[in-house]
Amino acid sequence: MPPAPPPPPVPPPQPQPISNLTHLNKSKAALPDFFLAALSLFAFLSSSSSSSKSFKFPAFSIQLNPRRFFKIPSISMEFPNSNSKSLTFTSPQSLSEWLQPRLPSHSFASWGVIPGTKNLHNLWLEISQGETSLADSNPPIRTLHVLSLRIIDNHHRLLLESHQQLSDGTLRNRNRPLSEKMKPNETPESAVYRAVQEELGSILGDSDYSQLVRIVPDSYRLKIEERDSVSYPGLSASYVLHSMDVWVEGLPDGDFCTVEEEEYVNSEDTNIADHAVSVKKHFWKWVSPESVDF
Structure with missing residues (x-):
C-alpha cells in the first residue's frame, strides 16, 4: 500500500484588526472601577448602620442612645378600666359578711395577720376607689388592671423592686418591675407618669415627669x-396586665430606696385607710435582663 500523503500545512493565524481588541482594553479599564464602586458602597452602608444600632434582649429592645426615645402622644388603643362596675359595699363590715360564706375560713382569717398580706380594709378601699372589682360569684374573683413598667437604663439594666416595707413593720418580697394598680378609666400612658411619680417621686423630686x-x-x-x-x-384574682418599657432620667446607678406617701391620703375614707396596711418604703435594684423571666 502506498504511504499516505502528508497533511497540508496549517496557515499561520491572521492578526486581528485593532478594532476587534478594544473590548479587552475596556474590561481591563472597568476592573478597577468595579472595585472602587464596591468599596464606596461598603463604606456608605457601614457608616449608616452604625448610627442606629440596637440591642435586643429576650423581652425588649433597647436603643443605644436612650435620649432619642420620643414620647408617644397616645396609645393607639385605650383600655378603660371597667372596675367602676364592681359590686359596692357600704362598709368593710358589709364586705366581710359577703365574703365569709364564699371563702375558706382559715384563708379569710389570715388577711393582715400573715406577714406581707393585706386586710379587709385594704380590699374595701380598692373596691370603693374603683381599683378592684369583685364578681358576684362563688368563689368570688378579684379583677384589677395593673400597670407593669420595665424601667431600663444606659447600661441596659432592668429596675426591679426587691422588697417593700409595710406599715405594720413587715417586709414583703417583690422581685418584679414597678407595678401599680390603675384607676378607673385611666389609660396606660397616663398611668405611667402617675406610677413613676408615686413610687419614685421621693428620689426624683418635683419635676415634669412627661x-x-x-x-x-x-x-x-x-x-x-x-x-x-x-x-x-x-381569693382568686384576674390581673389585666398593661406592660411597657420606659426610660426614666435621674435615677441612681446603684441600689436605692424610695418612700411612698399615704395611698389614700386624699380619700374621703381616711378613717378606714388608717386601719389598712400600706406600703411605706420601696427597695430597688438594677439587674441584667437575662437574669429575670417575665
Whole structure:
C-alpha cells in the first residue's frame, strides 16, 4: 500500500484588526472601577448602620442612645378600666359578711395577720376607689388592671423592686418591675407618669415627669393572668396586665430606696385607710435582663 500523503500545512493565524481588541482594553479599564464602586458602597452602608444600632434582649429592645426615645402622644388603643362596675359595699363590715360564706375560713382569717398580706380594709378601699372589682360569684374573683413598667437604663439594666416595707413593720418580697394598680378609666400612658411619680417621686423630686419619662415605642403589651392573690390568701384574682418599657432620667446607678406617701391620703375614707396596711418604703435594684423571666 502506498504511504499516505502528508497533511497540508496549517496557515499561520491572521492578526486581528485593532478594532476587534478594544473590548479587552475596556474590561481591563472597568476592573478597577468595579472595585472602587464596591468599596464606596461598603463604606456608605457601614457608616449608616452604625448610627442606629440596637440591642435586643429576650423581652425588649433597647436603643443605644436612650435620649432619642420620643414620647408617644397616645396609645393607639385605650383600655378603660371597667372596675367602676364592681359590686359596692357600704362598709368593710358589709364586705366581710359577703365574703365569709364564699371563702375558706382559715384563708379569710389570715388577711393582715400573715406577714406581707393585706386586710379587709385594704380590699374595701380598692373596691370603693374603683381599683378592684369583685364578681358576684362563688368563689368570688378579684379583677384589677395593673400597670407593669420595665424601667431600663444606659447600661441596659432592668429596675426591679426587691422588697417593700409595710406599715405594720413587715417586709414583703417583690422581685418584679414597678407595678401599680390603675384607676378607673385611666389609660396606660397616663398611668405611667402617675406610677413613676408615686413610687419614685421621693428620689426624683418635683419635676415634669412627661420630660423625665420616655416610653419605648412599640413596647406596649397586654395580657391576662389568673392566679391566687398574694395580698388576700384564698381569693382568686384576674390581673389585666398593661406592660411597657420606659426610660426614666435621674435615677441612681446603684441600689436605692424610695418612700411612698399615704395611698389614700386624699380619700374621703381616711378613717378606714388608717386601719389598712400600706406600703411605706420601696427597695430597688438594677439587674441584667437575662437574669429575670417575665
